[in-house]
């Protein structure tokens with residue numbers, strides 16, 4: 001029972017981080033019609049910048065988070081200018097390869113900056129432990145759920161309640177007509193690059209204290225987040241949230257009890273299964289073919 | 291209000307619009323007539339800069355020829371595209387709100403409530419998603435969305451396409467109301483509807499203007515009409 | 522929808538994956554491949570004076586084989602498969618497992634490796650048959666992740682550290698290929714065979730079918746072209762080349778390590794094809810050469826190699842989508858046109 005509770009807690013926490021990263025894809029995909037392969041390395045970058053600000057610079061938690069997220073926003077802008085804008089009028093796959101190139105550059109830069117030795121980011125709540133139903137749960141996992149919960153709600157409000165959110169959804173529906181409405185498409189692309197970089201960075205900051213951070217840290221998370229985004233239909237906020245938690249729990253429980261050696265790739269398995277059976281996602285209505 | 295000089299559009303080897311020129315006075319209304327493939331939609335798309343073109347376009351004296359599409363819209367040349375293009379995943383109300391973006395700080399004839407007054411059937415549908423609308427409802431949303439952008443000139447492409455006679459009548463009535471104070475360019479294949487809405491008309495064939503005059507004259511020249519407009 | 526509003530490029534229904542250059546390369550001859558093979562047989566050993574040169578030449582030719590496979594999948598089959606680097610590694614592992622203990626020969630190992638990777642390529646193509654471009658690419662990412670963990674979890678193939686040592690050197694009959702110079706002949710022969718096959722495919726109806734299926738799936742389906750099986754066939758063929766290249770590489774080196782076949786090489790293979798040119802079978806060979814020899818020319822920049830590769834890829838995609846081979850082709854066409862025009866004008870004058 002203790003094990004079950006502990007695994008569930010870690011599954012929920014993982015699902016929460018997945019939601020953040022997957023939402024990053026979603027925002028960007030809605031605005032630009034492309035999937036950003038650099039997202040995983042943005043997660044890695046967020047974690048390393050977090051380590052730099054807290055461990056190396058010794059900033060307190062909140063300022064270090066803020067500095068990290070601000071830097072991530074800048075990186076998002078640079079990414080848009082270098083890897084997306086020049087390819088805007090190319091077929092989608094070409095633009096995607098542009099983000100792939102950006103991913104390699106980003107990883108190379110991180111490697112030069114931080115080397116290849118894994119590093120650790122201490123949790124803002126330290127080693128605090130909370131007991132739920134008798135099972136000890138790391139306080140950091142609760143922090144993850146709370147912070148991502150807030151972030152997801154903010155993104156949800158952004159999507160449904162603001163003019164920018166409406167423009168994003170309109171862009172996803174029909175980019176040409178959206179331009180006819182006078183929407184500044186370039187600005188929308190920039191903002192969504194910033195938003196997705198910030199979300200990725202936040203994901204990195206939150207998940208880093210659970211394990212060690214190395215150069216491929218974000219990449220694996222990205223594949224699983226892809227699974228969540230696709231499972232959720234790549235369009236709907238609710239679908240992505242549900243899919244992220246399903247995958248998080250599945251990975252923790254199935255990986256914890258049965259397929260111990262394979263827990264880290266259950267997301268990949270699920271992704272392949274979904275792509276084989278329902279490439280359009282489980283929760284989606286018919287959307288454009290990706 | 292709108293002056294177009296020697297507009298040309300090429301799609302690869304297709305020369306779709308050949309030297310079209312016209313002028314539209316303030317609160318004037320112009321019907322663009324012609325058979326399928328005559329280049330009517332291409333003229334509108336060129337004016338709103340969705341397709342590349344050559345020639346000059348002036349809106350209220352300002353040269354808008356080289357602006358990108360979103361700036362043209364923001365300048366008040368508003369294009370209600372063929373096929374209505376209502377955003378399927380946005381609700382009716384949200385679709386109308388999208389129209390407001392183009393307005394910027396320009397003063398507008400129509401506020402959202404005025405659009406609901408112009409098209410009363412939309413009022414109960416505020417929350418319905420765009421994909422669940424009938425053709426007539428979608429056309430009302432599309433026209434309403436255009437009006438909310440505070441058009442100096444509104445260009446409507448085939449408003450009656452695929453609508454029942456009754457619905458066509460509703461939309462036509464609304465456009466006539468609008469034309470009292472807003473300049474209109476209406477693309478139509480339905481001659482009766484077009485000439486009722488607009489005071490002037492030009493007829494396109496294979497991308498060239500072959501006839502221009504008042505609506506009554508164009509409608510009156512029976513043989514010309516039948517030979518140019520039958521496909 | 523009959524509406525005619527101009528779509529931005531990314532939504533254009535015919536958005537083809539890689540630049541499609543249909544006609545200009547049709548006349549590529551098998552004889553050109555053979556000629557180049559003979560030239561390479563004389564020139565390369567003469568030029569590769571140092572040991573490291575010989576080593577790099579071999580790597581270049583082996584990468585060319587894998588990149589040619591990627592070219593088939595990507596440029597002909599229209600599928601962006603991220604799996605090629607992993608399949609190279611897998612080819613090495615499979616061949617290591619087959620030849621372990623020395624009961625089965627090198628050739629056996631290579632054949633089983635090729636069959637395995639071809640089957641996996643086909644299976645991947647079948648599993649992802651309903652996917653568009655993005656999802657297909659993602660699916661292959663997931664496949665690589667899954668495969669890597671499988672290799673690490675199973676001692677018969679890779680084991681915890683994902684490595685195998687002590688592979689027998691390539692041997693055919695009594696001929697053992699030990700030194701880098703020896704192995705060069707083997708690799709050159711294999712590459713030549715593959716390039717001949719590629720040249721034949723370039724001229725065959727299969728290529729036209731593939732391009733048709735990609736540029737207009739609906740029409741092709743209606744006209745009886747099999748839209749689904751064509752990409753799967755190219756995936757199987759291309760993956761087979763990955764396994765072939767990896768198996769030879771592993772036996773030549775005597776060892777295989779999973780980490781050498783990670784995302785870096787996967788993206789490297791994409792870079793080779795983009796850099797070399799997506800419109801010609803020579804693209805992969807040229808690109809692999811640049812990929813292998815670039816770091817030696819940029820001494821001092823080794824630690825930045827990833828950044829340099831990434832930047833090159835980006836520059837390629839943005840500025841030179843037809844790659845080096847495309848550039849050469851354009852220059853060649855320009856020159857020949859000049860030449861012809863020059864001749865014609867002298868005709869007139871005379």
Ligand SMILES: Nc1ncnc2c1ncn2[C@@H]1O[C@H](COP(=O)(O)OP(=O)(O)O)[C@@H](O)[C@H]1O
Nearest residue numbers: 301304306325326327328329330331332525527
């Ligand atoms: N996006 C496009 N690409 C290529 N040709 C086009 C495109 N849009 C229109 N055309 C061609 O241009 C001509 C004019 O089309 P269009 O302006 O839609 O005519 P209309 O609206 O009068 O029916 C037609 O021959 C049509 O086939």
Ligand SMILES: [Mg+2]
Nearest residue numbers: 330331332372
């Ligand atoms: Mg039309």
